Amino acid sequence: xxxxxxxxxxxxxxxxxxxxxxxxxxxxxxxxxxxxxxxxxxxxxxxxxxxxxxxxxxxxxxxxxxxxxxxxxxxxxxxxxxxxxxxxxxxxxxxxxxxxxxxxxxxxxxxxxxxxxxxxxxxxxxxxxxxxxxxxxxxxxxxxxxxxxxxxxxxxxxxxxxxxxxxxxxxxxxxxxxxxxxxxxxxxxxxxxxxxxxxxxxxxxxxxxxxxxxxxxxxxxxxxxxxxxxxxxxxxxxxxxxxxxxxxxxxxxxxxxxxxxxxxxxxxxxxxxxxxxxxxxxxxxxxx
Numbered sequence: 495x496x497x498x499x500x501x502x503x504x505x506x507x508x509x510x511x512x513x514x515x516x517x518x519x520x521x522x523x524x525x526x527x528x529x530x531x532x533x534x535x536x537x538x539x540x541x542x543x544x545x546x547x548x549x550x551x552x553x554x555x556x557x558x559x560x561x562x563x564x565x566x567x568x569x570x571x572x573x574x575x576x577x578x579x580x581x582x583x584x585x586x587x588x589x590x591x592x593x594x595x596x597x598x599x600x601x602x603x604x605x606x607x608x609x610x611x612x613x614x615x616x617x618x619x620x621x622x623x624x625x626x627x628x629x630x631x632x633x634x635x636x637x638x639x640x641x642x643x644x645x646x647x648x649x650x651x652x653x654x655x656x657x658x659x660x661x662x663x664x665x666x667x668x669x670x671x672x673x674x675x676x677x678x679x680x681x682x683x684x685x686x687x688x689x690x691x692x693x694x695x696x697x698x699x700x701x702x703x704x705x706x707x708x709x710x711x712x713x714x715x716x717x718x719x720x721x722x723x724x725x726x727x728x729x730x731x732x733x734x735x736x737x738x739x740x741x742x743x744x745x746x747x748x749x750x751x752x753x754x755x756x757x758x759x760x761x762x763x764x765x766x767x768x769x770x771x772x773x774x775x776x777x778x779x780x781x782x
Contacts, residue, residue: 538636539776542588542605546727546777548736549579549592550745551767555608558771560729563747563761573600573610581677582725582770583626586638590772591661597622601661614664620646621655621666625688625726629680629703630775638775641686641703643672656706670706677726679733682775687728689735691721698733698750712755717748725771731780732758736768 546558553571558564571579577596584590590602592610599615602608624644631637640659645652653671660666676688676699686701696717700709720740727734733750745768749758 537776539586539774540588540605543584543586543774543776544778546729546734546771546773547582547584547590547604548725548766548768548772549582549590549770551578551723551769553579554766555590555602555604558727558734558747560732560734560749563749565763565766568604569608571602571608571610573598573602574612575600579770580623581625582772583628583640583678584772584774585628585640585661586636586774586776588774591626591640592770593624593626595623599664613661615659616664617666619655619657619666619668621657622646623648624654625675625677626659627678627680627686627726627772628775629686630682630684633683635682635684638680639703641678641680641701642666643676643678643688643701643706645675648675653706656701669704670702672701672706673708676701677724677771679726679728679771679773680775681728682777682779687726687733689724689726689733691724691737692718693720694718696721698735698755712750714748714750714755714757716757723767723769725768727771727773727777728752729773729777731778734771736763736771738767 549555555568557566575594575598577594580595581593588604592600599613601611624642626642628638628640642659643654643656654675656670656672657666657668674690676690680686686703688699690697696714698712723738725736731752735748736745738745745763745766747761
């Protein structure tokens with residue numbers, strides 16, 4: 495898990511260059527980027543694919559409802575790992591991709607009692623700890639790419655690697671580097687954003703998916719401090735930062751305006767220590 499004691503200079507929620515292909519039940523690829531049953535929705539997305547999901551350091555897997563700022567526990571992850579959850583992203587089929595701090599990547603079917611399957615992920619580029627997020631390939635599109643940003647050790651002084659991770663072939667393709675170690679979230683408008691926790695200069699930043707360079711930056715000075723556990727999601731036009739800092743005992747959820755970067759509010763989570771958050775590109779971009 496992302497848990498500190500790290501002397502951070504850190505300035506997580508996802509290889510091929512094509513759209514993501516979801517594996518079928520036999521570990522192959524079904525060639526579809528749809529959400530499965532669409533429950534009659536015209537956008538092809540199931541209702542469950544439009545929600546935010548989180549996992550905490552005790553393996554508790556939950557829904558988070560940004561409209562009410564409440565949690566609904568779904569169960570406990572039982573993935574076959576000796577490690578702990580580190581980062582998470584969710585695809586359009588309501589499948590969570592959960593990275594453990596051991597470097598193992600698991601496929602968790604949210605709608606099937608959190609059934610957990612270990613993937614064959616093994617990064618030739620040393621990407622064992624990373625933040626991740628799906629982003630649509632085109633604005634309003636239905637094909638996604640899973641982006642990851644990280645390396646071998648969180649908090650190292652070097653920039654992190656930005657890559658695409660093909661969840662069908664379990665291969666990666668490096669596209670650039672990022673100045674810091676972000677947790678990632680994508681949107682249905684083909685954007686990729688990062689939350690960069692930092693002791694002095696935390697920020698939310700739009701990331702160029704072809705190079706890793708910054709497009710737009712929202713400083714978050716009010717959240718400065720040594721981060722201990724963190725996660726990140728986009729929903730309803732706003733960003734949702736899940737953060738526990740050093741000397742704190744649980745996560746607080748911060749709502750950040752997606753247009754201005756201004757903080758709109760904060761919500762305590764009780765005793766939760768959230769280390770991963772995921773939301774698919776089916777999530778609403780704006781609230782009607």
